[in-house]
Amino acid sequence: MKLSVLSKKLWCVRKQLILLLTPLLFLPLLFTLPEKEGKCLYVVVLMAMFWCTEALPLAVTAMLPICLFPTLGILSSKTLCPQYFLETNFLFLSGLVLASSIEEWGLHRRIALKVLSIVGVKPAWLILGMMATSSFLSMWLSNTATTAMMLPIANAILESLFGDLETLKQKCKSREDPDSDGINGQCTVKLHPLPSEPMEKQILSTERMDATEQTDRRTAEEIRSEAEYQMNVWKGFLICIPYSSSIGGTATLTGTAPNLIFIGQLKSYFPDCDVINFGSWFAFAFPLMVVFLFLGWLWISYLYGGLNTRLCFKRYDQRAQAEARARALIEEDYRKLGPINFAEGAISFFFVLFAVMLFTRDPKFVTGWSVFFKKGYVSDAVTGVVIVSILFFFPSQKPSLRWWFDPQASNTPYVPLLSWKKAQDSIPWNIILLLGGGFAMAKACEESGLAAWIGGHLQPLAEVPPAAAVMLITAFLATFTEFASNTATIIIFLPVIAELANRVSVNPLYFMIPATVGCSYAFMLPVSTPPNSIAFASGHLMVKDMVKTGFVMNILGILSVALAMNTWGVAMFNLNTYPEWAHGGNNTDVHLSSVASLNEALKEVAEIATQLQSSLIRLENFQKLTELQRDLIGIENLTAPGREFIREGCLYKLTKKGLQQRMFFLFSDMLLYTSKGVTATNQFKVHGQLPLHGMIVEESENEWSVPHCFTIYSAQRTIVVAASSKVEMGKWIEDLNLAIDAAKNEKSSIFLDVGDHSNLFTSSPAISPELPPRYLLGQTQRPNTITHVCWYRNQNLSLTDYLRVNQNQLSGYLLRKFKNSNGWQKLWVVFTNFCLFFYKTHQDDFPLASLPLLGYTVSTPEDSDSIHKDYVFKLQFKSHVYFFRAESEYTFERWMEVIKSAASTTGRIILLIPKEGGGLVEMNGK
Incomplete structure (x- = not known):
């Protein structure tokens, strides 16, 4: 078999080979590293490889932690599964649902056309308008949806400016256009001003003519040069949209997945950190977005002819006419939308309300509306779910009172602003699973100690100045995310970066924020992000175009992040100090201060505990x-x-x-x-x-x-x-x-004669009415008198014994079964004072019955008992046998421990009874 044929066949099965060979290749990690850290790193590397190569769908790889971490003994499935739908996922879901309602009623198209009509139709200003519109929409919609919506608008405007794209390509291929009608080196060029109504037009000369078709008599070289310039402008239009979508997504927490992963992992690693919320992130990231967007516009406009004097200042009549046609196209499309209807107005209102509520929940510099609720209970996810829930029942048409009194009016059901079918179809559930997989991986890295282990090996980076470390982190992740999805990149590296910040005693936000933003700066390759892929799929861009433009964009992004972090970022988040919520162990001063504070707190707790115990x-x-x-x-x-x-x-x-x-x-x-x-x-x-x-x-x-x-x-x-x-x-x-x-030592003694029932002392203190009825068991009620009178008084007990037993009080639901009965009865059982009390529910004040445990032994059922249930224990005294079944292994072990402990308190009791001859004999009593 030829080598070329073999290579083609291997390429066809490359994904299967990756799935088979990758687990074997990294198997040594399980044996060369500490047990838990090695197992966790093994899973992380497998998932990273599968994500980078897409051997499995991204969402499927994101679900691997559910089967791998529990089977390797790293985390239980009960701990892992909730990570897939945390509060952050609900905030993301709310943003997606709101975005689908905007798309449903075309509000995004109205916004885009309005912005373009304001900025004008000169290519440089159109590029700016495209970038501003795309970045704004991307703050609220997904980057992919924004790119997919803006590209058709850009193509329509470009065709009205420059004509048909294929014609431009043909003119750029050769020095002379073979299809043109040349006369003495002069030619005619075909342009299509509107995509919907193509017509043949000639490029106008500098003199204005009244005829509908004019011939611009120029040399073929001039025409080819003009066509190349127009193609460059076209490329600039196409490339600016995905770039500005990626930049705009960084401005809000809901704009892109890495931002949500960052806030989720920040709360996981540093629960006491309340510095980052929607408002504070926007206050930091929006100026960064504006700075980077402006620098990107300058670079793209310069590179693709948008800012040279030829375009901006030297006016040709043919360009003036082309710009007029583009302006007419924008105005015509906007006019077709008609006036803003009730649904668009309602969506706009809820969109603004959503943004305002997110900003004002806890803006830090002023009191937010969250103070009206219990502290820590209301988050941004609550705001999102409240707003999107309204969309599913708010009418899309203006309600009218006359409808109720008009018998001729149609009785059709009203249409809400958004239907669940539309929302369900527009939500990328694979991204939600990807978010969950990231949170699950981060949880495992934290619990297994892998993040701490890697952070320890990155200790040499402590010698690097923090400002330089910020640039290195941003550059590294911006490069890595060119080859892997930005979501997978931030999932893999953010736990390590958080631990690194702790190791070098730097504010974790100083490293984590640049890492998060840097993951969105993927501009060089078509496969780096879905927006890049969409723009490249149009067929008008080449890989070298994206590499040439994206390389400089990456550098501009790194410099912009460094500028933001070391200027307004330091002022906003106090990045120059190591915060208390980070709990770093390597900062000696902070550590000693924390130890001193803990010792003081421990003394106070000990004093309170002593008073409480007495x-x-x-x-x-x-x-x-x-x-x-x-x-x-x-x-x-x-x-x-x-x-x-x-x-x-x-x-x-x-x-x-x-x-x-x-x-x-x-x-x-x-x-x-x-x-x-x-x-x-x-x-x-x-x-x-x-x-x-x-x-x-x-x-x-x-x-x-x-x-x-x-x-x-x-x-x-x-x-x-x-x-x-x-x-x-x-x-x-x-x-x-x-x-x-x-x-x-007492000044006076208390003495009461048996026959004297007079009140020689002050009356006994009244029982506090605040004590619960069950605490007063045996005082305010006597459900089973033998329990309180005689059963345990065959033994000697001191107050210390009672205190020891009362330390082991327990209550909970158990299923009870008698020896010869068939069914199990669910009861609320209270164990106190050496006795079990049975209640129908936990809300009852009086027990149904009680069981003194004097003489009873506790054990697990034997085969002869014919009990085929889990978590069952047996209480037996002579012929009296009771079976009790717990609902879980933990509660079973707890009941066994408490009952055995109480039994050991009483110990083995030896009773003395009179012998017939008047002597005494010892016998074992229970």
């Missing part, structure tokens, strides 16, 4: 005292000021009948003991009260021959009690001695 402990103590006040008979004012709950539990009191179980309650001023069982009213009856003042506690195992026994001496009586274990006895003696020592 308040919460007092609140928990008050809640416990209120609960006991309801559970105990024979004592009042238990919630007296100054009293603190310390411990409660079951001890065995030595009586004449032997050891009997009693419930003991230790407070900061007294010790109460009650009967073991509850009364008919589900309460405990107090049998005795011992004041702590003057109390003595001693171990007395040897004296009474009872294990774990100790004696309590008080002023009124002496009692002997036994604990269930050595550890439990030690805890009781320790807490009693601490409470006795604390009571000695």
